[in-house]
Amino acid sequence: MQYQSTRGTAPALGFEDVTLAGLASDGGLYLPTSWPAFTVDQISALAGLSYVETAVRVMAPFVAGSLSEYELRELCTAAYGRFSHQAVTPLVQLDHQHWLLELFHGPTLAFKDVALQLLGQLFERFLSRRDDHLTIVGATSGDTGSAAIDAVAGREKIDIFMLHPEGRVSDVQRRQMTTVLAPNVYNIAIEGSFDDAQALVKAMFNDAAFKSRFNLSAVNSINWARLMAQVVYYFYAAVRLGAPEREVAFSVPTGNFGDVFAGYVAAKMGLPVAKLIVATNVNDILHRALSEGDYSQGQVVPTATPSMDIQVSSNFERLLFDAGGRDGLALADQMRGFETSKAMRLTNAQRDGAAHLFSSARVDADGMTTAMRWAYDGAGQILDPHSAIGLAAAREAGIDASIPVVTLATAHPAKFRDAVERATGTRPPLPARVGDLFSREESYAKLPGTFEAVTAYVAERATPRG
Numbered sequence: 001m002q003y004q005s006t007r008g009t010a011p012a013l014g015f016e017d018v019t020l021a022g023l024a025s026d027g028g029l030y031l032p033t034s035w036p037a038f039t040v041d042q043i044s045a046l047a048g049l050s051y052v053e054t055a056v057r058v059m060a061p062f063v064a065g066s067l068s069e070y071e072l073r074e075l076c077t078a079a080y081g082r083f084s085h086q087a088v089t090p091l092v093q094l095d096h097q098h099w100l101l102e103l104f105h106g107p108t109l110a111f112k113d114v115a116l117q118l119l120g121q122l123f124e125r126f127l128s129r130r131d132d133h134l135t136i137v138g139a140t141s142g143d144t145g146s147a148a149i150d151a152v153a154g155r156e157k158i159d160i161f162m163l164h165p166e167g168r169v170s171d172v173q174r175r176q177m178t179t180v181l182a183p184n185v186y187n188i189a190i191e192g193s194f195d196d197a198q199a200l201v202k203a204m205f206n207d208a209a210f211k212s213r214f215n216l217s218a219v220n221s222i223n224w225a226r227l228m229a230q231v232v233y234y235f236y237a238a239v240r241l242g243a244p245e246r247e248v249a250f251s252v253p254t255g256n257f258g259d260v261f262a263g264y265v266a267a268k269m270g271l272p273v274a275k276l277i278v279a280t281n282v283n284d285i286l287h288r289a290l291s292e293g294d295y296s297q298g299q300v301v302p303t304a305t306p307s308m309d310i311q312v313s314s315n316f317e318r319l320l321f322d323a324g325g326r327d328g329l330a331l332a333d334q335m336r337g338f339e340t341s342k343a344m345r346l347t348n349a350q351r352d353g354a355a356h357l358f359s360s361a362r363v364d365a366d367g368m369t370t371a372m373r374w375a376y377d378g379a380g381q382i383l384d385p386h387s388a389i390g391l392a393a394a395r396e397a398g399i400d401a402s403i404p405v406v407t408l409a410t411a412h413p414a415k416f417r418d419a420v421e422r423a424t425g426t427r428p429p430l431p432a433r434v435g436d437l438f439s440r441e442e443s444y445a446k447l448p449g450t451f452e453a454v455t456a457y458v459a460e461r462a463t464p465r466g
C-alpha cells in the first residue's frame with residue numbers, strides 16, 4: 001500500500017516510512033492512495049473473531065508491503081495483551097438503542113492506548129530493521145503523554161521527552177507519566193500553558209539541524225498508524241450489533257478529529273455506518289465547520305473535558321482532502337490561507353462530501369451532566385466527562401430507532417474523578433492496575449519555558465544519529 005500527502009507535493013511512501021515520518025515533508029498528512037474495500041462476505045466473516053484477529057484482518061491491507069500477516073499478528077498480540085479486558089474494547093448496553101464502546105481498558109485509562117500500544121510495537125520493529133534510533137518529543141495536556149510513555153518505556157531504540165504545563169494536568173495524569181522511571185523516559189514540567197509547551201515542541205521540529213541530528217519524531221494523532229489502529233474497533237463493534245446486514249451509527253467525543261476520522265475510513269472500506277456524530281464541547285469549531293461550513297479559530301475555553309479543548313483540529317485536513325476530491329495543491333492553498341487568517345470556508349465539494357455521513361452537536365456543561373446522570377440512573381454506568389459529551393450528542397441526534405447508536409467511551413471515569421463526582425455524587429475508584437500510583441516515586445525536570453533551556457536539556461540526554 002502506498003500513501004500520499006494531503007498537500008500534493010511530498011513523495012508517495014510505503015507504510016513503514018509513513019509510520020516513522022509522521023508528518024509529510026510538504027507539511028501535509030498521509031493517507032492511502034485509495035481505500036481498500038471489504039466485501040459483504042469479508043465483513044460477515046469477522047463475526048466471532050477475537051479483537052486481535054479482527055485487527056489483523058482490518059489492518060492487513062494498510063501494512064501490505066511492510067509487514068507480513070504473521071508479523072502483524074505478533075505485534076497486535078503484544079499490544080492488546082496489555083489490556084485488562086479480554087474483549088479489549090467491550091460493548092455495554094444502555095437502553096434499547098444506545099450502547100457504549102469502552103475504549104479505556106488499556107494501561108493508562110484512555111482510548112489513546114489502543115493506537116499507541118501498537119505504534120510502540122511498530123516503531124520498535126521498524127527501527128531494529130534499520131538499526132536506527134528515534135527521539136520522540138511531544139507536548140501533552142494529559143492523555144497522550146501517559147499513553148505514549150507507557151508504549152515506549154524501556155525500548156532501546158527510542159528516547160521520549162514529554163513536556164507538560166507545570167501544575168495544569170491532574171494528579172492522576174501527572175503521576176501516570178512521572179512514575180515511569182525507565183532510562184529512556186524524560187518528563188519535563190514547563191513553566192507556562194499547554195500552548196507554550198506545544199510551541200516549544202514546534203520550534204524544535206522547525207530547527208532542521210536539531211531535528212535531523214536527533215531524528216525527532218512525533219506521536220500525536222497526525223501519525224497515520226494511530227488512525228489505522230482505531231479503524232479496527234468500528235468493525236469489531238458494528239459486527240457485534242448486526243453489520244453487515246444492519247447499519248450502525250457512532251457518536252464520537254472529538255478534539256483533533258482522529259478518532260472520528262477512523263470511523264470515516266471504516267465507512268469508506270464498506271462498513272455500513274449510518275451516521276458519524278461529531279460531539280464537541282463549547283469549543284465548537286468542528287460543529288460550526290460541519291453545520292455551517294465555517295472553520296474559524298476562537299479562543300480556547302477550558303472545560304471539564306480537557307482532551308477536547310482545541311482550537312485547530314489537525315486531522316480535519318484529511319477529511320477536507322478526501323471528501324473534497326483529493327486535490328492536494330488546492331488544499332495546500334486553502335490551508336495556507338487558514339494559517340494566515342485563522343479562518344476559512346469549506347468548499348461546496350467538501351461540505352457535500354461530508355454531509356451524508358457526518359452530523360455534529362455542541363454540548364455544554366449542563367448537557368454533559370444530564371447525560372452522565374441518565375446513564376447512571378438508567379443503566380448504572382458511570383461515564384467520564386468526554387464520553388458523556390458523546391452520549392449527549394448521540395441522544396439528540398434523532399437517529400431512526402431501528403439503528404443502534406454506539407457512543408465511544410474514550411476515558412475511564414477515574415481519570416477525571418473530580419468532574420464525575422461533581423456531576424453524579426459518586427467518586428469512581430482507580431482500577432487495580434494503577435492502584436499504587438500514589439505511592440510510587442516520581443521523577444521529572446522543571447524547566448523555564450524557553451527554547452534554549454529545553455533544547456539544551458534534550459541535547460544532553462538524547463542519542464544523536466550515528
Ligand SMILES: *Cc1c(COP(=O)(O)O)cnc(C)c1O
Pocket residue numbers: 110111112143144221253254255256257258259260307308386387410411
Ligand atoms: C484524545 C481524546 C479525545 C479526542 O480524540 P480525537 O481523536 O483528538 O478527536 C476524546 N476523549 C479523550 C478522553 C481523549 O483522550
